[in-house]
Amino acid sequence: MNHSKPIIARSRRFVAAACITASALTLCSAALAEETVTVPKQEWEELKRQMSEMRRRLEKVETAPPAPAATNNKLAGSVTDPKVLKPSGSGSPLFASFSELANAVELGRPGENKFLLTGSLEGAWQMEDQFHTSGFSASFSPIFLWHLTDRLSVEAEVELELEDHDTKVNLEYAQLDWQLTDYFSLVLGKFLSPMNIFVERYEPKWINKLPDTPLGIYDGFLPESNVGIQLRGAVPLGYPGGKLMLSAFASNAPSYSTSLDSPGEIDFDNFNSGRHNIAVGGRIGWQLCPNFEVGYGIQYSKAQADDGSGYDPLLNQSVDLQGWVDAAKGRWTLLGQYAFSHFQKDHIIGTLDDGSQVQAGFPARQDGGYVQLSYRGKTWDTDFLNRLEFIARGDRTTATGFSTRLDAPIESSLDFITTSSHTPGTEANRFTFGIDYWLTTYTVLKAAYEHTTISHGGGNADTLLIGFATGL
Amino acid sequence: MKRFFIILCAVALLGALLAPHLLAQPKHPAAKTAKAPDSKQVVQDSDSDGIDAARLWAVTCSRCHNARPAKTYSDAQWTVIMQHMRTRAYLTVPEARAITAFLQDGN
Numbered sequence: 294m295n296h297s298k299p300i301i302a303r304s305r306r307f308v309a310a311a312c313i314t315a316s317a318l319t320l321c322s323a324a325l326a327e328e329t330v331t332v333p334k335q336e337w338e339e340l341k342r343q344m345s346e347m348r349r350r351l352e353k354v355e356t357a358p359p360a361p362a363a364t365n366n367k368l369a370g371s372v373t374d375p376k377v378l379k380p381s382g383s384g385s386p387l388f389a390s391f392s393e394l395a396n397a398v399e400l401g402r403p404g405e406n407k408f409l410l411t412g413s414l415e416g417a418w419q420m421e422d423q424f425h426t427s428g429f430s431a432s433f434s435p436i437f438l439w440h441l442t443d444r445l446s447v448e449a450e451v452e453l454e455l456e457d458h459d460t461k462v463n464l465e466y467a468q469l470d471w472q473l474t475d476y477f478s479l480v481l482g483k484f485l486s487p488m489n490i491f492v493e494r495y496e497p498k499w500i501n502k503l504p505d506t507p508l509g510i511y512d513g514f515l516p517e518s519n520v521g522i523q524l525r526g527a528v529p530l531g532y533p534g535g536k537l538m539l540s541a542f543a544s545n546a547p548s549y550s551t552s553l554d555s556p557g558e559i560d561f562d563n564f565n566s567g568r569h570n571i572a573v574g575g576r577i578g579w580q581l582c583p584n585f586e587v588g589y590g591i592q593y594s595k596a597q598a599d600d601g602s603g604y605d606p607l608l609n610q611s612v613d614l615q616g617w618v619d620a621a622k623g624r625w626t627l628l629g630q631y632a633f634s635h636f637q638k639d640h641i642i643g644t645l646d647d648g649s650q651v652q653a654g655f656p657a658r659q660d661g662g663y664v665q666l667s668y669r670g671k672t673w674d675t676d677f678l679n680r681l682e683f684i685a686r687g688d689r690t691t692a693t694g695f696s697t698r699l700d701a702p703i704e705s706s707l708d709f710i711t712t713s714s715h716t717p718g719t720e721a722n723r724f725t726f727g728i729d730y731w732l733t734t735y736t737v738l739k740a741a742y743e744h745t746t747i748s749h750g751g752g753n754a755d756t757l758l759i760g761f762a763t764g765l
Numbered sequence: 766m767k768r769f770f771i772i773l774c775a776v777a778l779l780g781a782l783l784a785p786h787l788l789a790q791p792k793h794p795a796a797k798t799a800k801a802p803d804s805k806q807v808v809q810d811s812d813s814d815g816i817d818a819a820r821l822w823a824v825t826c827s828r829c830h831n832a833r834p835a836k837t838y839s840d841a842q843w844t845v846i847m848q849h850m851r852t853r854a855y856l857t858v859p860e861a862r863a864i865t866a867f868l869q870d871g872n
Contacts, residue, residue, distance in 0.1 A: 475858035538855040
């Protein structure tokens with residue numbers, strides 16, 4: 294009896310709470326009655342599945358990178374422009390499929406994936422006051438590049454230039470490049486001389502900042518090209534920007550003239566090398582940091598007399614430097630190269646038509662080179678100033694003196710009259726100041742003034758040069 | 766000739782003295798964020814070989830000539846040209862590969 298009363302009381306409270314809850318639910322149900330829809334369970338599950346799928350797709354779209362507007366515009370405008378073929382952008386399967394298809398078409402376009410035609414073109418006008426001459430000139434230098442495999446390639450350059458009344462054709466280089474390792478390559482054929490850094494790097498018309506080329510690193514001083522085999526490559530030095538650049542070659546050696554018209558003149562373009570007529574050489578360049586490099590090049594050969602009468606040692610050397618620094622709203626570039634030529638022969642012996650014996654001398658030692666400083670604006674507010682480049686270059690050549698002796702026969706006698714003369718060493722100095730205006734990154738208008746001084750009565754000359762050059 | 770030698774030696778010495786200073790400098794901010802001209806975006810600051818392709822492109826090409834805009838050539842043409850330049854400019858294969866990828870991505 295004592296326990297029945299609390300139980301009854303708890304039951305009443307439970308019933309009361311249940312009634313209140315039921316009333317509240319009833320009231321709420323009444324309030325929500327108009328928005329409640331009753332659906333079959335199967336349909337409810339289908340709706341849930343669709344909702345889940347929609348949520349998944351929405352999340353995928355939200356996480357995909359946004360498509361650049363420009364790309365979309367291009368896509369709409371042109372389907373053949375290779376510049377719009379990047380698969381980046383919209384992550385939609387349709388866009389990816391289109392990109393794959395377009396890339397496949399681009400790779401299959403003839404002449405674009407294996408072969409490239411490039412080069413340079415130049416035109417110039419020159420006026421010199423010493424000989425009162427002036428005239429126009431032009432040249433065209435197409436370069437052919439073939440990609441054979443990732444390790445093999447072929448490259449060749451032909452220079453077409455006007456000379457007198459003809460068009461002169463020069464095969465500048467024609468070589469096979471074989472990549473042996475990540476650092477070294479083997480080059481076969483006719484290649485630009487690695488020891489002559491100006492020819493190899495700065496000679497192309499649109500790269501050379503002045504309308505003409507420096508003195509002292511061409512004919513008689515250094516070779517421009519070699520026919521043979523070359524091993525070249527680079528070795529990183531283990532710190533940022535440090536690198537050793539190495540090349541070594543064996544090639545046909547030069548020949549020298551035995552003609553009395555041009556005694557001892559060195560011809561580096563000797564394509565008929567004899568058995569003992571081999572040149573060996575190379576260059577070592579030290580890139581101290583990304584914007585400064587010094588180098589030393591050498592070639593030793595036994596130059597062959599062009600009449601086949603013998604061989605004589607010829608040593609050619611070159612030191613060079615290249616550097617640049619960004620300062621004063623522009624880039625300052627310094628180039629320098631100096632060449633030494635030492636031929637262990639200083640005369641030839643020939644016979645004139647009257648039977649006279651001539652010992653014709655020529656300079657055994659020649660040296661020469663240049664230093665060039667240029668400035669081009671980069672960050673001036675005016676675009677015009679950023680297109681201007683100012684160049685100053687100093688050139689110099691020297692040659693040792695030599696003697697010439699003539700043994701003329703005396704008529705009605707077996708004796709000779711000997712006369713001799715000595716030609717002193719010569720020295721030529723030239724200063725050039727030039728201004729360039731860059732129409733585009735690779736098209737330039739050039740203007741330059743030169744003053745040349747030649748020793749021992751050679752006189753002075755002032756020259757004005759104007760030209761243009763473009764890389765193709 | 767002696768004067769030329771003196772000038773060359775002086776400049777070389779100056780360069781040698783400046784080299785450590787230049788090397789100690791942080792990367793040029795412009796080069797660090799360099800873009801291939803006309804590119805829409807910086808595509809690759811460093812590749813799998815740890816090479817800063819943008820900086821490498823900026824300093825390597827302009828060493829001898831004005832660097833050409835990426836859009837000058839197609840991707841396939843850049844492959845051919847960089848194979849040529851790898852030999853000519855004494856580039857290692859990883860360097861050439863990084864510059865090629867940089868130009869192609871900026872194309």
